[in-house]
Amino acid sequence: MRVSQRAINDVTVSNLGVSLQKMLQLQEKISTGRAISRPSDQPIDFNRSMGIRAVLEGNAQQQRNIEFAKSWLSSTDSAIQQATSILHRARELAVRGANDSMDPLARQQMAAEVRQLREQMRVVGNTDLGGRYLFAGSDQLETPYPTGGADLNNVEKLSFEVGMKVTMTYNVPGEQAFGNTGVDTGGNPVEPTNAFRLLDSLNTALMANDGPGIAATLGVFDTRLEKFLAAQAEVGAKVNRLDLLTDRLEDQRVNLQGLKSEAEDADIATLITDLNQQDAVYRASLAATQRVIQPTLLDYLR
Amino acid sequence: MSAGDLTRLGINAATRGLFAAQAALTTAGHDITNANTEGFSRQRVEQSSLHQQFPLATNSDRVFSSIGNGVEVSRVTRLREGFLDDRFRAINLSYSEQAAVNNAVREIEGVFNEPSDSGLNATLASFFDAWHELSTHPTESSARAAVREAGKTLARALNETAAGLSAVRRHLDSQVAAATDEINAHVREIAAMNAQIVASQGSGISPNDLLDARDLALDRLSGLVQTNLSTHSDGSIWVYCYGKGLVTGVHANELKTLPGTDMGLSNIAYKGELLSPEVLGGRLKGLLEVRDQIIGRSMVPDGFYLPNTPNGLAYQLDQVASQLAEAVNEVHRAGTNLAGTSGLDFFMVDAARVTEGASLSRASITAHSIAVNDVLVEAGLPGLDLIAAGGPATTDPVTGLPVLPKPADNRSALLIAQLRDRPLIRATFPYAGGSQEFSVQDYYRNILTTLGVSGQAASRQEANQKALRENVEAQRQAVSGVNLDEEFANMIKHQHAYAASARLITVFDDMMKTVVELVR
Structure with missing residues (x-):
């Protein structure tokens, strides 16, 4: 498959975006201490928690x-x-x-x-x-x-x-x-x-x-x-x-x-582990991006 | 055929080589500079070798005639796969719909702000708690004041939530109008480009960049509304939405927004005919669905001019307000207050919150209009004393005269407090199975769960469609995207070709010099 610079860029940006979004969600759960902050997060748990x-x-x-x-x-x-x-x-x-x-x-x-x-x-x-x-x-x-x-x-x-x-x-x-x-x-x-x-x-x-x-x-x-x-x-x-x-x-x-608490509260230990993991993924993809985006043939021509 | 002919032939071929290399270099330059232009498809110069066309005079001419005449730039093509465009647009249609629903559901969830300690659920609980306190402290005016305040807080919370839902509907409506404007802009743009494309193709030119621009406009249009395309032989693309021609050749037929009877919210019309969300599809469908189905209309007790939308949140919130008010009022009317009277409602319609001439009867209480009865709110003790904590008056068996309950009688307060667990609202929820009666709080949490289920589904589908769309986009990029390495390599290739062709001219120049010197 041909790979264009724009495709690399799009995929990289999109993946970084997904990674950041996951981190934001984890961050939100950790800082509020709650696993559910709106009904659509987990409708069934939400129902249980409200009951x-x-x-x-x-x-x-x-x-x-x-x-x-x-x-x-x-x-x-x-x-x-x-x-x-x-x-x-x-x-x-x-x-x-x-x-x-x-x-x-x-x-x-x-x-x-x-x-x-x-x-x-x-x-x-x-x-x-x-x-x-x-x-x-x-x-x-x-x-x-x-x-x-x-x-x-x-x-x-x-x-x-x-x-x-x-x-x-x-x-x-x-x-x-x-x-x-x-x-x-x-x-x-x-x-x-x-x-x-x-x-x-x-x-x-x-x-x-x-x-x-x-x-x-x-x-x-x-x-x-x-x-x-x-x-x-x-x-x-x-x-x-x-x-x-x-x-x-x-x-x-x-x-x-x-x-x-089981239905509503965030499991901080798991979340922090997840966050660390996600953070590592994010850093790795940033590092990879740096390597992928930079070089072109131009760098190797006189 | 003479040596002079051959030399002329050689120089011509070399010149053609220069032109071809220049054309290829320029095209590479065009590609490189447009590497990040949205919707750009890489272009390629198609070269072909030129056959010689000489009159065949002698036998040696036959031999010479197989010598080629150099290169020709036959055309500049755009590398693009129409099939992938169709896929992209189909996915974009459902992605945009789900994204619109997901965003709107989040906005609605913001209005309810649950689960929290300050949402409607907590307010309902405090309301019943206050009646409990009155049932154990019926003689204390502070308990009465607490009941009145809890009633006012509950009414206000319902009012604000209803107003919040209306605000979301209006916000969605403005997005519908904006999307319609955007559709019309694209439709006009496409029609105008059709005209230019038809003109250029008529004169035999392939207007590559114009085609890219039109494809980009079609991509953008594909998320807003459902489109079917038909390509005509003159190069124009006709755009249909469920058989309605939005772009017919060079003509743009715009969609119109017409204010409807429901809160003046817009309906979409094509040439005077209203189009349903199913026909429209895409972002418009998502927006209209949330506006008119998920939120829907407020309850109209008499089925005024539009049918109720019983599965919409606005109607369900009205159910919470009206059924609770009805149950509380019924007990409150039968009960006796400290002034020794009965028959007063606890909740009423706030005349200031409904349009003039609308019904003020207790049956027409909605979330938007609910308020604590004015009489009870009257400043100070008189109002408080009218809160009926006592049970109904009894009749003295001997004298036959009515006997009023004493101040500490708490029967009505207790009955109202116990409404907390009493099933009051009949409803069917998709996941709960069958029609059931729910207590106010149970009903409330179930309507929000239903909203959550819709939101979760939309959010998941949005993510799926997004991944699919990215996948197709990557495939499109594989065909049409600019790879800089490739372009640089091409540049070098053509640069060398250019240099070689130039060199060829020098060689022929030298040959001519030799010939001229021979003559001298």
Whole structure:
């Protein structure tokens, strides 16, 4: 085949161009640290990477949701814990007060403490987290157990997302622990065994020096304590489940990060090796070009 | 036949030798100086020996008549292989098409800028995240403000992406116009050269350099538009594009760009007849395909005057905006806001972004026109309070009166947050098989993957065609290219011939002198 100078030139320039382009691509990958910088680089990896990104973003949000729910639940847990101790103390007083050897004065002193405990119970019932009342159902901006006026007794439960398409309720409506404190249309209490009414009736019995009346509250105390325990157990179970979910989400996150990095990130070691190799090729072709392009017959004629 | 005749014969032959060597040297010079001229074909002087034409008077004349009469330059030919030109042009046609598609796809990818932490995908994620935050903090106005901002950011990102796609379409359109101008320039040039070539061939001259120039123009034309050539006996080449004569003899029939109804983008017409991209081929086809198929038209809800292009990115982006807006709006309308009302949309059509008189209904939301409802954007708290995080109002079973959800009710916020994973858009992707419903983000990544697949295919084919074209070009160069070594060698050869012919004249001169001295 005849070879013309122009053909040598064209082929050389074109090959050098291809070589440089490869180096540019490698350079781009190394400097961005990414194997894919546009969909057409690797459409399938791109699709995978975008899918993983979407799941990772959902994962991060679910972890944030769970963190919020955990702080809410642990506040709820400690509030119920406090309410339980209050009830225990009141029950102790009731046990001592029920003793027939008690004189009226001692019972009145006990009644004063019971009134303090009742007030403390109300404060616990009004525990809030960042201005949101824990036991207010869906009416979190309103005090559930105000000093004057009617209690809220809102029983709505609120949900949040813990995983893809999986929701969970995070709040314990006051009624579930303290009992319904409302009155029906006839003015009678809806749930006579509620915590506040219980303390009130103990107070009344102590003040009235009514031994049997005091003793009668003991059974109610047990019922109420059981309710507190049940509520606390539910909260604890939820926290446990959330801990497990957090672990799982974290595992998933680590896994997905790995997959994402596999799909998206450049393998720097390989790339640098490739770049060195490409660089050697480029230098070699430059050197070859110098030899091929220079000499003509003219150089050897006088 | 006398000795004088013979001497005259010898000097004539020597002179012819000088001329022939000069012609060959000049041609070598022409080749050398044009070694780097694009489209130049090397030329060769064709020499032939001249037979003597003497009246045969005597027997010795018969002997002498076999003495030749020197050399003659019969013609200067151009070394070129028409078959290789045809191959080159055919490959150049598909190379130019794929190169145009590849470049345009890269431009589109620039508009989307994915994968990144700031693209539409991330913006969609932030939008759903914000609703999640509102679902866990429904009473906090900062969570509401975050939802509103995320909504505005998403709407703006969709607006900008749609505008970016329109800009790419316009840019492609200007390239279509430029390519058409270029085609017309070549067509005029070829017609004009046809006229000159016909004239020179009529007078028996081979206009080599003109032929080279015409071939170069045909090479260039071959990438822009599909061409079929027919060579006529008068030397003219007629150029057809799918049977439409662009160059008919010495006449140039130009292509015209006519503004169409779709955004005023150009259509290509030949003598008033519109030509489809398939007919045009080449760079024009690539540009038109990306402009009208890969990007395509924006969604027109009522199928206004042009059919929708459901496989185009513009339409698909509109799907993202409209289907997401519809789903969010549906939940938002049913939900209850802090003002205790419901029925408000979260997204709406931004009247400032659509042409006057266009539909402002919620069904006509597109990526171009989507915006957060004005009412919600109203400065300060009133707007924020109108974001419906709460579920629908219920009816009191006893009184029959509506019961409004309390401020911490988060049912609607949670439902909207959960739209992230809900399949909302029905579509078929070539590699995913069958019609399926996709969540917004899944759909979005799949439309970009489809774009990536087109881009990758175009890029690979461009590289292949480029290699093929280089291969054919090398073959063409092997035939037509100038090899300087060869030319130098020829130069020396002809230089020697010249010197020898000159020497011959001296010899005859000496002979004449001898004869003259004899007489004296």
